[in-house]
């Protein structure tokens with residue numbers, strides 16, 4: 339285990355197994371359709387790349403960047419689109435792929451924006467979910483794991499830009515961000 343972690347929550351094998359299950363469900367639910375997979379950079383990159391390969395349908399990729407926490411571990415409560423889609427959302431079945439849903443602020447704002455552009459449907463897949471922290475109403479269509487209220491890193495998730503390449507998910511030691 340990485341020295342800055344307090345505990346491993348999900349191993350590489352557990353993540354891969356869950357991603358396979360989600361991919362199979364998505365493949366079944368969208369049978370006969372094609373999908374626009376929207377990766378929310380940067381945290382969702384790892385989950386996005388793994389999930390996309392478990393979806394056995396024609397897909398397109400696109401990427402968005404939304405403002406998030408900066409170097410802090412608490413939500414700023416507002417959302418800004420820093421990089422928008424290159425693809426026209428009109429008529430597309432969109433699956434937003436996110437790393438973690440915490441307060442729900444990001445996705446509660448983003449989903450209606452894509453719906454207003456005339457998408458045929460907009461659904462949400464996340465690998466991690468912290469329902470106890472929810473402040474905004476978000477329906478999660480494909481949920482990897484529910485986790486307690488702790489700050490986690492790895493599998494794409496960072497703290498101050500670090501730890502994204504840890505291949506499992508773990509709780510960051512408080513001493514790292516409360517120093």
Ligand code: 5GP
Nearest residue numbers: 406439440441442443444488489490495496
């Ligand atoms: P929300 O808008 O749902 O509050 O926050 C979503 C974003 O907050 C995530 O995409 C992620 O960037 C960040 N976030 C929330 N909880 C955590 C956490 O435990 N660890 C890390 N690394 N980022 C988090």
